Amino acid sequence: MDIHINKLYFGWPASTFSLEIPHLKVASEDSLAVVGASGCGKTTFLRLLAGLILPDVGEIFLNGQDLKNLSETQRREFRQRHIGFIYQDFRLMDYLNMKDNILLPWRLARGRDPKDTLVRDRLYRLIESLGISHLMNRTLDQVSSGERQRVAIARALIMGPSLLLADEPTGNLDPENKLMVCKLLQDKAQEYGATLILVTHDQAIVDRFSHSVDFGTFQSNRTMEKEVG
Amino acid sequence: MNRHLLYLAMRYLMHHRRRTFLLWLGLSITCLLPLGVHHLTKMFEARLRSRAEQTPLLLGVRGNDYDLVLHALYFRNVLTERLSMGDWNQINQREGILAIPLCHTFRARSYPVIGTTIDYFDLRQLSFASGHSFTELGQCVLGATLAESLGLGVGDTLMSDPENVFDLAGSYPLKCRIVGVLAPTASVDDSAVFVDLKTQWIMEGLGHGHDAATPESMASGEWTTSQEGDIVATAAVLPYLEITQANAADFHFHQATDDLPISAVLIWPSSVMASTLLLGDYQDPSQPLQVIRPTEVVDSMMAWVLRVRSFLDWNYFLVALAVGSFLLLIVLLSLKLREEECGILRDLGGSRSWIFRLMLLEWGALLLASGLVAFGMVRVLGFLLQHWLERFL
Numbered sequence: 270m271d272i273h274i275n276k277l278y279f280g281w282p283a284s285t286f287s288l289e290i291p292h293l294k295v296a297s298e299d300s301l302a303v304v305g306a307s308g309c310g311k312t313t314f315l316r317l318l319a320g321l322i323l324p325d326v327g328e329i330f331l332n333g334q335d336l337k338n339l340s341e342t343q344r345r346e347f348r349q350r351h352i353g354f355i356y357q358d359f360r361l362m363d364y365l366n367m368k369d370n371i372l373l374p375w376r377l378a379r380g381r382d383p384k385d386t387l388v389r390d391r392l393y394r395l396i397e398s399l400g401i402s403h404l405m406n407r408t409l410d411q412v413s414s415g416e417r418q419r420v421a422i423a424r425a426l427i428m429g430p431s432l433l434l435a436d437e438p439t440g441n442l443d444p445e446n447k448l449m450v451c452k453l454l455q456d457k458a459q460e461y462g463a464t465l466i467l468v469t470h471d472q473a474i475v476d477r478f479s480h481s482v483d484f485g486t487f488q489s490n491r492t493m494e495k496e497v498g
Numbered sequence: 499m500n501r502h503l504l505y506l507a508m509r510y511l512m513h514h515r516r517r518t519f520l521l522w523l524g525l526s527i528t529c530l531l532p533l534g535v536h537h538l539t540k541m542f543e544a545r546l547r548s549r550a551e552q553t554p555l556l557l558g559v560r561g562n563d564y565d566l567v568l569h570a571l572y573f574r575n576v577l578t579e580r581l582s583m584g585d586w587n588q589i590n591q592r593e594g595i596l597a598i599p600l601c602h603t604f605r606a607r608s609y610p611v612i613g614t615t616i617d618y619f620d621l622r623q624l625s626f627a628s629g630h631s632f633t634e635l636g637q638c639v640l641g642a643t644l645a646e647s648l649g650l651g652v653g654d655t656l657m658s659d660p661e662n663v664f665d666l667a668g669s670y671p672l673k674c675r676i677v678g679v680l681a682p683t684a685s686v687d688d689s690a691v692f693v694d695l696k697t698q699w700i701m702e703g704l705g706h707g708h709d710a711a712t713p714e715s716m717a718s719g720e721w722t723t724s725q726e727g728d729i730v731a732t733a734a735v736l737p738y739l740e741i742t743q744a745n746a747a748d749f750h751f752h753q754a755t756d757d758l759p760i761s762a763v764l765i766w767p768s769s770v771m772a773s774t775l776l777l778g779d780y781q782d783p784s785q786p787l788q789v790i791r792p793t794e795v796v797d798s799m800m801a802w803v804l805r806v807r808s809f810l811d812w813n814y815f816l817v818a819l820a821v822g823s824f825l826l827l828i829v830l831l832s833l834k835l836r837e838e839e840c841g842i843l844r845d846l847g848g849s850r851s852w853i854f855r856l857m858l859l860e861w862g863a864l865l866l867a868s869g870l871v872a873f874g875m876v877r878v879l880g881f882l883l884q885h886w887l888e889r890f891l
Contacts, residue, residue: 354845362842364514
């Protein structure tokens with residue numbers, strides 16, 4: 270998915286925090302690591318990209334579509350079909366087993382699109398390739414952190430997204446798992462032809478990406494000009 | 499309904515079993531109390547009314563209508579003021595009137611003993627599960643529940659309870675032979691002992707049987723001669739405690755039959771006119787006797803019961819309001835607790851209405867389950883309490 274941000278400004282109400290991105294372009298199927306100190310707006314950036322919040326000023330084009338021009342329902346449907354989310358704390362539902370957690374985005378999309386068989390095929394391919402087939406009937410307290418993150422990755426990929434947004438996905442993992450999950454994400458993004466935007470603090474992770482932006486630096490300079498890909 | 503929504507709601511409820519159970523229990527009890535009281539009152543009313551409808555009119559000593567109805571229809575209490583067989587005769591001789599005398603003073607093994615005539619069985623449409631109606635003095639017929647709970651049947655005997663264990667000069671208990679057991683009717687008749695009126699009077703001591711005065715018994719002092727020259731029995735002459743073929747002829751009454759007491763008369767008029775005329779004749783408040791319509795008394799009793807129920811309904815309404823407030827608080831707290839979960843669902847593409855419907859479905863399922871269980875419990879309670887109501891009414 271092509272991402273094009275133009276003269277973006279966003280500020281949280283009742284807060285001094287603001288995010289300004291004059292220009293940022295990420296080409297389809299490319300990947301970008303986003304680094305920066307806490308509170309510099311990395312997560313806000315991901316939420317803007319997902320259309321969960323809208324910029325006060327400026328445009329965000331995803332595949333040429335300005336998110337501002339979409340209604341809330343259209344943005345939600347766009348998110349369901351095209352965007353996969355991965356979080357640092359996994360955010361899996363404790364009342365669902367791992368299989369149901371992976372299928373949650375499909376259920377939220379009312380199970381109409383894509384069709385059952387397609388999702389089933391994708392599910393089995395995903396859990397096979399991520400090595401989590403044996404976890405499907407287990408609950409959250411029966412799996413390790415590394416396994417939880419792999420389940421979260423499967424959940425993000427189940428709808429076949431073209432944009433993967435990962436918010437510090439390796440933050441809660443041990444060094445060995447960190448690199449493994451990072452590689453897994455990159456491999457899967459490549460396999461699904463998805464653009465990967467990954468927020469991290471970890472230099473070792475950043476080193477594995479060909480492109481990165483430091484939000485801290487850009488924010489302090491109040492400018493952000495970057496073209497990736 | 500969206501099957502995915504239903505699936506997720508069920509998964510949530512199943513996962514939080516303890517929480518779900520507690521909520522379900524609370525809601526079930528909240529529903530059960532008013533539903534149960536309503537159902538029981540309805541059952542109570544139906545039973546009370548059906549018995550009253552079977553008996554168009556009642557004759558008794560003027561006084562408390564409720565006491566008379568409870569006594570004559572439900573065998574609940576013993577009346578101190580009684581009428582006589584003469585009163586019954588007067589009514590029974592009227593055209594278009596069928597009257598059944600009833601006398602209930604004693605109990606046997608705590609069950610009411612009802613003295614009546616054999617017509618009672620026909621008019622109440624009571625049939626015999628075994629044996630037959632009483633035909634001789636000292637015989638009795640048992641209701642189905644009573645026979646079952648005491649383990650008695652045809653051929654056994656049943657002793658009436660002593661009137662007063664401290665009064666040695668009072669009436670003596672009488673051993674009755676059981677000659678019939680009634681088929682169950684789900685009414686108060688199932689828990690009563692029926693005897694002939696004469697047997698009832700013998701229990702009361704109004705009639706008795708004893709050894710005749712002989713020169714030997716006169717000599718032994720069991721009998722004496724009064725100043726008027728009459729032969730009088732002393733306390734040493736004991737009455738028979740059982741009526742047998744051998745001693746039946748020795749039983750006698752010292753009063754004319756018309757003077758012997760009864761406690762009420764059940765009346766079946768053959769027409770509205772016969773009924774109206776009878777009611778008119780006993781309308782005068784200065785008369786010692788009264789004729790009443792049991793249905794009117796039952797309606798007035800039920801109006802009182804319903805007033806109590808309406809008070810209870812208000813009480814339950816307030817309780818339900820309090821429970822509703824607590825539930826609202828729980829819902830709000832639960833929403834607060836599930837804020838993060840809602841956030842994830844929104845991030846993954848769930849709409850606010852979808853999330854709202856999910857939670858609504860969870861609560862709806864809980865409410866439905868509670869309602870169904872409460873409804874089922876009311877039915878089960880009704881079934882279990884039916885037996886108790888049968889004994890009571």
